[in-house]
Amino acid sequence: MQQHRGMEGNKLVAYRLLTLAFASTAALAACGPPATVTGPSSGLSTTVNIIDITETPSDGKVIAVMQFSQGGKTVQIGDATMTCNGVALTYNGLLFGYAERVPLVATGGTYRFRHTRSGVNSDVNVTVPPRPVFAAPTTAGATLARSASFTIHYVADGGTAVRGDASDPSHSKNDSQADDGTHDGLDTSGFTPGPGTLSLTRTLQAAVAGTPFSSATSKFDTGKTIAITWQ
Structure with a gap:
């Protein structure tokens, strides 16, 4: 049963990534490759996304993505580095953002996305929400x-x-x-x-206040899978 839960989690991860990739590819086809920009974080809007679909991923990690836009258009960053909880994020053309798998953080903990330019750090902190809770009659073991x-x-x-x-x-x-x-x-x-x-x-999607960016938005995908028996 553990193996089946892992398979299902992987299917949901694949679905989410394919959705992101499709949207990004469509945007790419319509607008061409994103421009590369320089300058302080105050001139950028950012969206940070944690994809935490599987409760116990085999590598103990989740997907972190940090995207940027300027003037309503997606951009790459030419003079800064991006990290999440200290893990370097590299540009992924399919996602139009900087992405990597980072160690899983428990509910109530924090993912810190950081844009570093000329020694200046600009952070967006995202608190890990609780996972979905199933209710009767659709509960584990039912x-x-x-x-x-x-x-x-x-x-x-x-x-x-x-x-x-x-x-x-x-x-x-x-x-x-x-x-x-x-x-x-x-x-x-x-x-x-x-x-x-x-x-x-x-x-879960929400604006994040109090960051150095022009605007910041967080998206968090949190998942839960239970084993049941079909009758």
């Missing part, structure tokens, strides 16, 4: 009936959206919905009776 319109129950927590996934070893049904405590409409009727998983990935 035996659940397959349905043409299956509902995952969970504790709502003010996210921008929640991506729900129901899987068996051969099938997966998922989509994104509002963070309202129920994730419904998943067709599990064709699943095979026996072991399965339910996964929730909450996206």
Whole structure:
């Protein structure tokens, strides 16, 4: 069962990365490669993203991405270095940002994104939110009936959206919905009776005040997967 949870986490990671890559590639096709700019952080807007889909990743790390824009257009930075919790972030053309896998931080801890130019540090700090919490009857270890319109129950927590996934070893049904405590409409009727998983990935997005940047936004994708049995 541990192996299946890991597989499901990897599928969700792949989904998120492919979504980011698709959006970035579309922007690239429309606008061409981003310009490289120089200057202080006060002239930049930044979006920082932590993709923490798997509760226990095999390498103990999550994906950190730091993107920049100026005048509403995505840019590369020509005179600064970027890090997250001390790990160097390198430019990734698919993501239009600076990215790397960094050590996982527990709930309540902090990811510190840093732009360093001429010895001056400009930081954006992101606090790790709690993972999604499943609610009865869709809790760990439950035996659940397959349905043409299956509902995952969970504790709502003010996210921008929640991506729900129901899987068996051969099938997966998922989509994104509002963070309202129920994730419904998943067709599990064709699943095979026996072991399965339910996964929730909450996206939280908010402006970050008090940074040296012109503006800063944080995005955090936090996930939880449980093992269940399909009936």
